[in-house]
Amino acid sequence: MDGQIAQISRRPGASTVFLTLRDPSADLSLTVTTNRDVLDSGAPNLADGARVVVHAKPDFFPARGTLSLRADEIRQVGIGELLARIEHLKKLLRAEGLFDRARKRPLPFLPRRIGLITGRASAAERDVRDNARRRWPAIDFRIVNVAVQGPGAVPQILDALAVLDADDSVDVIVLARGGGSVEDLLPFSDEALCRAVFACRTPVVSAIGHETDVPLVDYVADLRASTPTDAAKRIVPDLAEEVRLIGGARQQLRRRVTQLLDREQQRLDAIRSRPVLARPEAMVDQRETEVRALRERGTRCLSHRLDRAGGELEHTLARLRALSPAATLQRGYAIVQRPDGAVVRSPDEVGAGDRLRVRLAGGELTATVEG
Incomplete structure (x- = not known):
């Protein structure tokens, strides 16, 4: 087994050496007894804290309930082995x-x-x-x-x-x-x-x-x-370094915000400089002029069409009057009708004593056929 020497007890003149061997990884120690010659031959310069390899037999003492080791070989572990x-x-x-x-x-x-x-x-x-x-x-x-x-x-x-x-x-x-x-x-x-x-x-x-x-x-x-x-x-x-970094970040953020505000202000100024925003009434005036021109154009077109329609109506009325029976009556002609309204076109269509209605340009007459 191996372990670390926690204590060495060498009594002057005694042939037995008592060692306390400790497990470095656990709070556990065992007492090791050995002969001085065994120790001097295997580990002559052994000191507290040294690592050793021990070949030993266990000794149990029932009266005290203790366990110890009796070593017949002790060898110090060297740096190379460690x-x-x-x-x-x-x-x-x-x-x-x-x-x-x-x-x-x-x-x-x-x-x-x-x-x-x-x-x-x-x-x-x-x-x-x-x-x-x-x-x-x-x-x-x-x-x-x-x-x-x-x-x-x-x-x-x-x-x-x-x-x-x-x-x-x-x-x-x-x-x-x-x-x-x-x-x-x-x-x-x-x-x-x-x-x-x-x-x-x-x-x-x-x-x-x-x-x-x-x-x-x-x-x-x-x-x-x-x-x-x-x-x-x-x-x-580092607090000073963090403060410096925060200060630099704040300056960079301030610059970027300022650049953003300047850019947006330039955009607003450009938009406001447009005529539609610089003189918004100009657009209304322009539309008013266009509406007035359209109204005048509409009025002229409507007057022209009405004049032309009036001329055509007068021409048609003149033709109608020329072709109308009333115009014929104006020239001295008359229309003879029986009481039932039938137009008399021939003397053979009436007989003596028949009542007739004579339509003239200025009115009507009632006549009786005598022959």
Whole structure:
């Protein structure tokens, strides 16, 4: 089994060495006893916080109800082996999709409150807090101080992460730590921590070490900042820059509105300069002149037609009069009719004693046939 040394107890002159072996991902420790010669041969320079591989047998003490390990081989894990394990874990997490960009959550433009997980009174805490407030003075923080290296780092970070993720007022969580050796940054390549960051519903920003330091949590986090200072710049907008952008946008909007008003005013002036709007009565006067001309033309046409019709009527009347029986009567002729109105055209049509009506130009006469 492997783990991290939390404590080494070497009593002067004693052949037995007591070790406390801790699981970096869980709050679990076991006591390991071994012979001094085993320790000196396998890990002579072993110190607190070192990663080791132990071959041991369990010892259970029923009276005390405790379990311990009796090690017959202890080997300190070197940097090369640590890096190989981290690389293997990296491939595993990538295959499971924990590094997938499509699953990363967007950061809010201006978070109401920033949750900060960092070491107590650390430079990383000052860098994030001071730079964020320099950019946006009213920004609020909820800071949880934890151990950022050593055997207890991972459990404390996991607890802090759970607390901040459950806080609805926290809009983004920052994991911040200054630079350090590969061993110092091991907690941030822990599998349990990477999975916890992936499971958070709140966006997580990783700001671990220097720009060249890339622990596995950087790949899982929703945003990787090269340094704690960079994290503050990436999370919080610059108030002065935003004010400048708003001022520029307002000026641009004012220019566009002014241009629009000027363009519309020119259109109105052009429309108003048209004759129909400049002198609207001119159109009425023009229509009045046209109506007057049409009326005069209509009057002339009607008078001409009436005159022509009158001439034709007089001509027809003259012809009618010339052809009328009355005109013949005017020349001294008379029309003789029997009482029944029949015209007498021959003397044979009447007999002696018949009464006749004689129509003259000036009236009628009644006559009696004598012979």
